[in-house]
Structures are given as C-alpha cells and as structure tokens.
Amino acid sequence: MGLYRDEGVVLRTQKLGEADRIVTILTKRTGKVRAVAKGVRRTMSRFGARLEPFTHVDLQLHTGRSLDVITQAETLHPYGEAVVRDYARYTAGSAMLEAADRITVAEKEPALRQFLLLVGGLRTLAAGEHEPRLVLDAYFLRSLAVAGYAPALTECARCGAQAVRAFAIAAGGVVCARCRPAGAAVPAAETIALMIALLRGDWAAADASEPRHRAECSGLIAAYLQWHLEHGIRSLRHVERV
The missing domain is CATH 1.20.1440.120 (Recombination protein O, C-terminal domain)
Incomplete structure (x- = not known):
C-alpha cells in the first residue's frame, strides 16, 4: 500500500455508488490502471472535468486491494x-x-x-x-x-x-x-x-x-x-x- 505518481490518458469512466466513478486510464509508466475517483460526480468535486475521457492528466494514486484511489489530478492537455x-x-x-x-x-x-x-x-x-x-x-x-x-x-x-x-x-x-x-x-x-x-x-x-x-x-x-x-x-x- 502506498502512493505513486504517473501521467495518463482517461479512456473511460463508469459510475460507482452515488458520487464516485471508476476511471480507466492508460498511463505512461504503469500501463492500464482502473482507479476510483471519490466524490467526482458531486457539483463541488475538486476533480471536476479533469477525469473525463480524452484528457491527458498528471495523477497521484494510492494503491488499493482491487482498485487504486486517485488522490490528485491535474490536467496536462485537455484534448477533449x-x-x-x-x-x-x-x-x-x-x-x-x-x-x-x-x-x-x-x-x-x-x-x-x-x-x-x-x-x-x-x-x-x-x-x-x-x-x-x-x-x-x-x-x-x-x-x-x-x-x-x-x-x-x-x-x-x-x-x-x-x-x-x-x-x-x-x-x-x-x-x-x-x-x-x-x-x-x-x-x-x-x-x-x-x-x-x-x-x-x-x-x-x-x-x-x-x-x-x-x-x-x-x-x-x-x-x-x-x-x-x-x-x-x-x-x-x-x-x-x-
């Protein structure tokens, strides 16, 4: 269990619960990663549109048992x-x-x-x-x-x-x-x-x-x-x- 950083392109998202999303990202160093973005569907989410498909993002993630958790996301190139x-x-x-x-x-x-x-x-x-x-x-x-x-x-x-x-x-x-x-x-x-x-x-x-x-x-x-x-x-x- 630990933190790691990588950059990647968001490939797709799917709803999880009432406010979260599972985000599939093709990253530069780690490969394909499926991670949870907590609270991203709330109006006041700090992630906003940074985790939408087509976006090239810089990420910080926390390793989880089945799915990693996105703790930070910054847009590098908003191709979308x-x-x-x-x-x-x-x-x-x-x-x-x-x-x-x-x-x-x-x-x-x-x-x-x-x-x-x-x-x-x-x-x-x-x-x-x-x-x-x-x-x-x-x-x-x-x-x-x-x-x-x-x-x-x-x-x-x-x-x-x-x-x-x-x-x-x-x-x-x-x-x-x-x-x-x-x-x-x-x-x-x-x-x-x-x-x-x-x-x-x-x-x-x-x-x-x-x-x-x-x-x-x-x-x-x-x-x-x-x-x-x-x-x-x-x-x-x-x-x-x-």
Missing part, C-alpha cells in the same frame, strides 16, 4: 475540449480510446509505446490538420504494429513474393495470386499505398488520397483490427456514418 466540438473528431477519438483499452488487455503492465501513440493521435486529432478518419486509421495501424500485428503491405504475407494481388486478413495482409485464399479482398493499388503512407506517417501522400481509396482503406483496417482483437469496436459504427 477540441475533440467533442466536432462530430467526426469525437467519433474517431472515441474509437481510438476504445481500441487502446482493448489492445492493452492486462492491467499494470507497462505499455509506453501504446501510451505515446495514443497521446500523439489525440494531439493530431485535436489539431484538426488531417481528416479524422485518416488519423484514426493511422493510429489503428501503428497500434497494431506496436502490439506485433502489423499487416504485411509490401510483400506477400505467406511467401514473401513482391507481386501482391489481394488482402487477406487471416493471412496477415497482402498476398500474391498463388497464396490468395478464397474470399480475399482485392483492393486498388492506391488503397494499399495509402495504408503504407499512414503506417509510415507520410501525411502528404495520405492527405492527397482520393475518398474512394480512403473508404476502402478504412474498411480493411477496421476488419483487420477487429479480427486480431477478437472483439468488435462499438464506436466504429458511429465513425462509419460520417
């Missing part, structure tokens, strides 16, 4: 202020938070790279310099790469051949004509190029892409992500309506 004002950004950001929660399964296992990716993704989303869905797809691809599930995009996922023909989720990415399984998607070459640009952070190429290739890219990435997570991302249903 910019994100919630725009529907497209809000739905994309919600999908990012949900995916971060799903990808970092175990609690209190350090996940520094996932944390940095999430902070970077939210910062980019809040800045509004790129289409929200492109930011979301870039975040998905990079998070999958950090987790060890990066799709093959430049050579066949099964045999390594350079002449790729289709995209097979179960095979791990692009495949050649010989390795192509039944039912594999056959995306446009520009769609695969967009996926490569998003994974590499080539925003000039990504921003110049056509809407039809963005739509095809988003569909493949969403399917690939959910197949590897073995769980649907509910927030994507709202993103896809934008």
Whole structure:
C-alpha cells in the first residue's frame, strides 16, 4: 500500500455508488490502471472535468486491494475540449480510446509505446490538420504494429513474393495470386499505398488520397483490427456514418 505518481490518458469512466466513478486510464509508466475517483460526480468535486475521457492528466494514486484511489489530478492537455466540438473528431477519438483499452488487455503492465501513440493521435486529432478518419486509421495501424500485428503491405504475407494481388486478413495482409485464399479482398493499388503512407506517417501522400481509396482503406483496417482483437469496436459504427 502506498502512493505513486504517473501521467495518463482517461479512456473511460463508469459510475460507482452515488458520487464516485471508476476511471480507466492508460498511463505512461504503469500501463492500464482502473482507479476510483471519490466524490467526482458531486457539483463541488475538486476533480471536476479533469477525469473525463480524452484528457491527458498528471495523477497521484494510492494503491488499493482491487482498485487504486486517485488522490490528485491535474490536467496536462485537455484534448477533449477540441475533440467533442466536432462530430467526426469525437467519433474517431472515441474509437481510438476504445481500441487502446482493448489492445492493452492486462492491467499494470507497462505499455509506453501504446501510451505515446495514443497521446500523439489525440494531439493530431485535436489539431484538426488531417481528416479524422485518416488519423484514426493511422493510429489503428501503428497500434497494431506496436502490439506485433502489423499487416504485411509490401510483400506477400505467406511467401514473401513482391507481386501482391489481394488482402487477406487471416493471412496477415497482402498476398500474391498463388497464396490468395478464397474470399480475399482485392483492393486498388492506391488503397494499399495509402495504408503504407499512414503506417509510415507520410501525411502528404495520405492527405492527397482520393475518398474512394480512403473508404476502402478504412474498411480493411477496421476488419483487420477487429479480427486480431477478437472483439468488435462499438464506436466504429458511429465513425462509419460520417
């Protein structure tokens, strides 16, 4: 039992009793933490909006038996202020938070790279310099790469051949004509190029892409992500309506 400090991004909250909340946070050093914020739902709570989703916060916590307790919270970056004002950004950001929660399964296992990716993704989303869905797809691809599930995009996922023909989720990415399984998607070459640009952070190429290739890219990435997570991302249903 003791105090510790960390910084993190609030992923989600849920009510506990009449005035408390359980807050799930992806932290920089500790990993994913579920902690109780006592009295946060009261009008005069000292935490106020500091423990709302999308907020990058500096925390002091007290270790508990099952759930830690948040004793101090200071806002570092209120990304939610910019994100919630725009529907497209809000739905994309919600999908990012949900995916971060799903990808970092175990609690209190350090996940520094996932944390940095999430902070970077939210910062980019809040800045509004790129289409929200492109930011979301870039975040998905990079998070999958950090987790060890990066799709093959430049050579066949099964045999390594350079002449790729289709995209097979179960095979791990692009495949050649010989390795192509039944039912594999056959995306446009520009769609695969967009996926490569998003994974590499080539925003000039990504921003110049056509809407039809963005739509095809988003569909493949969403399917690939959910197949590897073995769980649907509910927030994507709202993103896809934008």
